[in-house]
Amino acid sequence: MPMPIVNVTGLWKNFGEVSAVEDLSFVVEQGQVCGLLGPNGAGKSTTLRVLMGLERPSRGTAELFGVSVQPGCGELIRVGAMVEQAAFVPHLSGMLNLRLWWEALGGHLRDADLDTALGIADLGDAINRKVRTYSQGMKQRLGFARLLLARPELLVLDEPTNGLDPGEIRDIRELIGRLTREGATVLLSSHHLSEVEQTCSHLVVMNHGKLVSSGTVAQLVGSTGSVYVEVDDRERARTVLSALPSVRNLHLQGDGLVVDLHDGRRSDLSVALMTAGLRLETIAPAQRLEDAFLELLEGPARDLTPSETPVAVDATEAQ
Amino acid sequence: MIPLLRTEMIKAARRTRTYVIALGLIVLPAVIVFALNSRGDHGPGRERGDGLFRLAQQSGLLVPAAVLSIMSGFLLVVIAGMFAGDSVASDAGWGNLRYLLMRPVPRGRLLIAKAIVAGTLIWACTLLVALTALVGGAIVFGTNAVTVPSAIGGGVAGFHLDASVLLLRLALATGYVAFGFTALLALGTFFSTLTDTAAGAIGATIGVYIVSEILDGISQIGRIRYGFPTHYLSAWEPMFTENRLPTDMLVGVAVQIAYLAVFGTAAVIWFRRKDLRS
Numbered sequence: 001m002p003m004p005i006v007n008v009t010g011l012w013k014n015f016g017e018v019s020a021v022e023d024l025s026f027v028v029e030q031g032q033v034c035g036l037l038g039p040n041g042a043g044k045s046t047t048l049r050v051l052m053g054l055e056r057p058s059r060g061t062a063e064l065f066g067v068s069v070q071p072g073c074g075e076l077i078r079v080g081a082m083v084e085q086a087a088f089v090p091h092l093s094g095m096l097n098l099r100l101w102w103e104a105l106g107g108h109l110r111d112a113d114l115d116t117a118l119g120i121a122d123l124g125d126a127i128n129r130k131v132r133t134y135s136q137g138m139k140q141r142l143g144f145a146r147l148l149l150a151r152p153e154l155l156v157l158d159e160p161t162n163g164l165d166p167g168e169i170r171d172i173r174e175l176i177g178r179l180t181r182e183g184a185t186v187l188l189s190s191h192h193l194s195e196v197e198q199t200c201s202h203l204v205v206m207n208h209g210k211l212v213s214s215g216t217v218a219q220l221v222g223s224t225g226s227v228y229v230e231v232d233d234r235e236r237a238r239t240v241l242s243a244l245p246s247v248r249n250l251h252l253q254g255d256g257l258v259v260d261l262h263d264g265r266r267s268d269l270s271v272a273l274m275t276a277g278l279r280l281e282t283i284a285p286a287q288r289l290e291d292a293f294l295e296l297l298e299g300p301a302r303d304l305t306p307s308e309t310p311v312a313v314d315a316t317e318a319q
Numbered sequence: 320m321i322p323l324l325r326t327e328m329i330k331a332a333r334r335t336r337t338y339v340i341a342l343g344l345i346v347l348p349a350v351i352v353f354a355l356n357s358r359g360d361h362g363p364g365r366e367r368g369d370g371l372f373r374l375a376q377q378s379g380l381l382v383p384a385a386v387l388s389i390m391s392g393f394l395l396v397v398i399a400g401m402f403a404g405d406s407v408a409s410d411a412g413w414g415n416l417r418y419l420l421m422r423p424v425p426r427g428r429l430l431i432a433k434a435i436v437a438g439t440l441i442w443a444c445t446l447l448v449a450l451t452a453l454v455g456g457a458i459v460f461g462t463n464a465v466t467v468p469s470a471i472g473g474g475v476a477g478f479h480l481d482a483s484v485l486l487l488r489l490a491l492a493t494g495y496v497a498f499g500f501t502a503l504l505a506l507g508t509f510f511s512t513l514t515d516t517a518a519g520a521i522g523a524t525i526g527v528y529i530v531s532e533i534l535d536g537i538s539q540i541g542r543i544r545y546g547f548p549t550h551y552l553s554a555w556e557p558m559f560t561e562n563r564l565p566t567d568m569l570v571g572v573a574v575q576i577a578y579l580a581v582f583g584t585a586a587v588i589w590f591r592r593k594d595l596r597s
């Protein structure tokens with residue numbers, strides 16, 4: 001197996017009594033676009049700060065390119081990062097900010113990937129205006145420009161579309177797509193499932209500092225998703241589906257059945273139904289992805305509260 | 320290190336504040352020279368009372384000493400405290416610091432570069448004051464030699480200072496005054512790593528100096544005062560009033576170096592370890 005680009009192992013970060021991150025582990029492999037998903041306060045920014053050497057872990061390790069991250073460690077030069085909002089020296093122009101940031105380690109701005117950067121920033125003449133006069137969206141775009149200067153292999157983006165309008169969000173999504181096609185790996189955090197759904201190949205879901213779930217977007221959504229099925233013989237379908245190991249619960253709804261899956265894919269259901277000779281009229285996600293996300297977060301709590309409507313999958317009862 | 324010094328210097332030099340301060344440090348000595356002149360009773364042998372101010376009317380070569388003597392007590396302290404306290408905290412306050420550290424600029428190197436830039440600005444300000452006063456003084460009072468009457472030297476017999484001796488001692492005094500801000504620079508840089516609020520770091524630095532000066536005035540405190548960062552700051556004045564090179568100046572330099580060692584080290588250690596939350 002190739003070396004993971006990001007490898008977080010048993011990471012803890014405590015602030016006094018509060019644990020912002022608790023025993024978090026995940027990897028991001030070469031070429032993945034991994035979404036770090038969780039509600040506000042989940043510990044996403046803290047995780048990314050530790051990964052970028054800004055904060056020290058209380059316990060555990062964060063590795064970039066196989067090297068344990070220390071403040072200012074050399075591997076960071078291969079990473080383009082935006083942690084929380086893009087920020088600059090306000091009394092300098094956008095251009096001078098780029099130049100001074102790049103040249104702080106020596107060299108000359110002409111060695112950087114300035115064309116790509118300026119293309120992304122798309123600031124026109126405003127690039128020569130003081131950053132103080134920029135809107136948040138302009139700063140965010142200039143932030144993207146800055147992190148692209150060094151032709152990074154890994155992008156670490158903390159809620160990158162915050163403060164952007166829909167057009168800018170689309171530009172950023174296209175940019176991420178282009179960079180990954182060119183071989184970059186991306187780790188981005190978000191509290192919007194719809195955003196990561198459109199951008200990411202993989203997800204790491206966290207809540208209250210803890211890992212909730214991780215895997216490909218399809219796996220995660222499939223593993224908790226509910227599916228709505230309509231067939232010609234509902235009772236027989238119920239029997240057939242109850243026998244499937246991936247089915248956790250099912251109950252009647254409208255003219256069809258809502259099936260809760262704990263793993264496996266929707267296609268497993270359709271194969272089983274058709275093998276049993278049933279005519280499948282409709283099969284569709286019963287939940288929006290947003291609901292699946294909430295369900296992931298509330299997972300443990302849900303197991304403790306028995307629900308009224310769903311019928312437990314039980315062979316005898318299903319007969 | 321050189322590229323970092325350059326980029327940090329550009330950042331500091333492009334602030335409007337820097338120019339306002341520079342302008343102030345030209346205008347204020349000029350006003351003092353004007354005020355000295357308007358007393359109108361200058362000329363050899365007519366001064367009464369003690370202090371550099373009386374003497375300064377004899378020769379423009381003494382004006383910088385007089386001006387430094389009053390400005391180093393408060394105004395230059397405030398300005399130096401501003402440059403030192405601001406060094407790290409302003410970048411942190413803007414949120415730009417984390418991006419520098421993710422470049423990645425090594426933390427220790429960044430801190431030292433910022434301290435050197437602040438120190439350079441402090442030296443530049445001191446020099447600017449001395450030069451403005453020298454030019455203004457030379458124009459108004461000429462560049463005569465000085466005769467110090469015995470009354471001023473506190474019992475010391477009267478003596479004579481040539482223009483060349485005056486110039487040399489002036490250079491020494493200016494260097495000593497500028498070097499006298501070393502403890503403040505180290506302290507301010509240290510405070511600057513503790514907070515993301517530049518105003519807080521600046522206030523704390525200047526506060527320590529004011530307290531040090533107040534306590535230094537209370538002789539009952541005893542020998543501890545000799546360790547205060549402000550205690551030896553005026554040790555250079557007897558070069559002009561008593562015709563001697565005070566050994567206190569050497570002690571003063573040693574005290575400054577001690578503060579630099581202690582707070583400089585503390586600042587580097589702390590800044591390299593700290594969690595960057597801004």
Ligand SMILES: Nc1ncnc2c1ncn2[C@@H]1O[C@H](COP(=O)(O)OP(=O)(O)O)[C@@H](O)[C@H]1O
Pocket residue numbers: 015018019020038039040041042043044045046047596
């Ligand atoms: N410097 C800090 N001191 C104390 N608590 C903090 C600090 N930084 C973050 N936290 C806490 O850690 C938790 C996670 O914060 P954060 O990583 O910013 O979450 P997210 O980015 O997912 O919104 C929050 O409860 C927050 O209040």
Ligand SMILES: [Mg+2]
Pocket residue numbers: 044045046158159
């Ligand atoms: Mg956050």
